[in-house]
Amino acid sequence: MKAGKLPAELLSSLLERLPTDPGLLIGPGVGLDAAAIDLGDGRALVVTTDPITFATDQIGRYAVHVNANDVACLGARPAWFVATVLLPEGSAPELAELIFDQIRATCDELAISPAGGHTEVTAGLDRPIIVGTMFGEVATEALVRPERARSGDHVVLTKGIAVEGTALIAREAPATLHARGVSDATIAGAALLLEQPGISIVRDAQIALASADVHALHDPTEGGLSTALLELSQSTRHELRVRSEDITVLEETSAICSALGLDAIGLLASGALLIVVGAAECDHLRAALASESIHSTCIGELAAVGSVAIIDQNGHALPRFERDEVARFFETLGERESAGGATRTTQ
Numbered sequence: 001m002k003a004g005k006l007p008a009e010l011l012s013s014l015l016e017r018l019p020t021d022p023g024l025l026i027g028p029g030v031g032l033d034a035a036a037i038d039l040g041d042g043r044a045l046v047v048t049t050d051p052i053t054f055a056t057d058q059i060g061r062y063a064v065h066v067n068a069n070d071v072a073c074l075g076a077r078p079a080w081f082v083a084t085v086l087l088p089e090g091s092a093p094e095l096a097e098l099i100f101d102q103i104r105a106t107c108d109e110l111a112i113s114p115a116g117g118h119t120e121v122t123a124g125l126d127r128p129i130i131v132g133t134m135f136g137e138v139a140t141e142a143l144v145r146p147e148r149a150r151s152g153d154h155v156v157l158t159k160g161i162a163v164e165g166t167a168l169i170a171r172e173a174p175a176t177l178h179a180r181g182v183s184d185a186t187i188a189g190a191a192l193l194l195e196q197p198g199i200s201i202v203r204d205a206q207i208a209l210a211s212a213d214v215h216a217l218h219d220p221t222e223g224g225l226s227t228a229l230l231e232l233s234q235s236t237r238h239e240l241r242v243r244s245e246d247i248t249v250l251e252e253t254s255a256i257c258s259a260l261g262l263d264a265i266g267l268l269a270s271g272a273l274l275i276v277v278g279a280a281e282c283d284h285l286r287a288a289l290a291s292e293s294i295h296s297t298c299i300g301e302l303a304a305v306g307s308v309a310i311i312d313q314n315g316h317a318l319p320r321f322e323r324d325e326v327a328r329f330f331e332t333l334g335e336r337e338s339a340g341g342a343t344r345t346t347q
Contacts, residue, residue: 003053003327005222008230025143026074031218031231033070036143044140046076049133050221054268054326056127057171058194060102062164065200066221066270067134068110072205073217073273075144076136081107083117083132088125099128110202144209146216146276149236153215153302154282156275158204158294159197160248161225162264163271165326166256167194176333180259190252193271201273204294208275211288216276220269222324227266229310230320232274239307242300242318260329266321276302 005011008030015028025044026036034048048070052062068078085099096119107114115135170177170190177187201219208214216236220228225247233240249264257264275296277285282298289296303311310318 002323003331005227005323007322008234025140026145029235031146031233031235033219033221034074036074036076036138038140042140044076044138044143046071046074046136046138047133049131051129051131053129054330055168055172058102059128059130060099061106061194062199063130063132064103064106064110064112064134065198067132068112069199069201069219069221069270071134071136072202073144073219074136074138075142075205075209075214075217076138078110078112078134078136078202080115080135081112081132082115082135083130085117085119086122086125086129086131087120088127089121089123091121091128095128099130110200142209144214144217146218146232146235147237148215149238149276149302150215150278151238151302151305152279153238153276154279154298155232155240155242155300155302156277156282156285156289156296157225157247157299158201158273158275158289158296159271160250160253160295161220161272162253162267162269163193163197163250164199164221165224165268165324166190166250166253167192167199168268168326169256169260169329170252172330173333177256177259182255182259186252186255190256193250193252197271199270201271203292204273204275204289207288207292207294208273208277208285212275212277212281212285214275214277216274218274220272220274222268223321224264224266224269224324225272226310226318226321228269228274229318230308232276233308233310236276236302237306237308238302239304239309239311240300241303241311241313243313244318245313246297246299248295248297257325262325262329263319263321265319267325
């Protein structure tokens with residue numbers, strides 16, 4: 001298998017072998033990025049885990065945000081963060097200090113408490129890796145459960161695609177972008193997307209939950225919007241009909257994808273949020289987001305129950321990606337540099 005998520009069919013077969021637990025209000029499943037555990041007093045503990053394996057620059061910031069996003073998508077407030085930090089042999093102490101500072105600062109921004117973890121220098125690594133775990137709490141009745149979705153519900157996309165993938169490529173491979181004709185201003189602007197609009201969707205989710213009866217939330221990550229829509233189709237058990245022309249693609253994303261021959265819809269997409277609401281509440285939800293300066297578009301609707309598919313306005317299936325376009329880019333870049341005797345460096 002190549003780098004990236006496990007094929008959905010393989011993952012599904014593995015998850016089916018797991019025992020059931022009545023204490024799990026939301027358990028493991030394809031398209032489900034966090035679990036909800038019944039605490040027995042009207043509250044649920046929401047927990048998720050996610051690694052950071054592509055990025056090196058600002059890796060601590062990525063780790064906190066992507067895990068907080070998953071907790072927020074079940075309607076919970078991210079509250080406690082645990083991290084396993086693996087550093088390559090030969091790392092300077094300053095690298096550990098830098099990563100810890102990034103984790104602390106990002107937790108401060110989101111009012112999250114760093115609760116512990118593990119750090120070690122590990123043989124066989126060529127870059128640092130962080131595996132994060134985030135915990136949060138929510139009233140059981142306020143859990144966002146994808147099975148509440150109904151045919152006719154609207155699907156709203158916040159911000160646009162693909163914030164994370166665009167920023168990551170700009171930060172990790174600026175020389176390659178420059179060589180492909182991408183302007184210095186575009187590269188600099190793309191790198192800043194990590195901070196503005198940023199890869200957090202916690203605020204998006206909180207605004208949505210405060211302004212509408214939200215039926216499902218899902219944040220596009222690895223595999224881009226295409227994979228996220230497929231996961232949403234699987235978790236809600238509905239066919240999705242999507243209007244491709246209403247999908248907002250950031251200007252910097254378009255420029256970088258065009259230069260590198262990548263497809264934006266399959267590019268790492270943290271920073272956007274998919275919100276499923278009843279048709280009657282869609283305009284009110286979007287107005288609430290706009291009042292907080294969060295751009296959004298309604299990109300489609302839920303259709304047939306029980307069907308797992310993503311269909312565009314012309315009746316064609318959206319493309320699927322076996323792996324994220326970021327992974328494909330870095331693999332191709334590595335092969336090219338290996339053939340030329342070069343070594344990829346990070347900024």
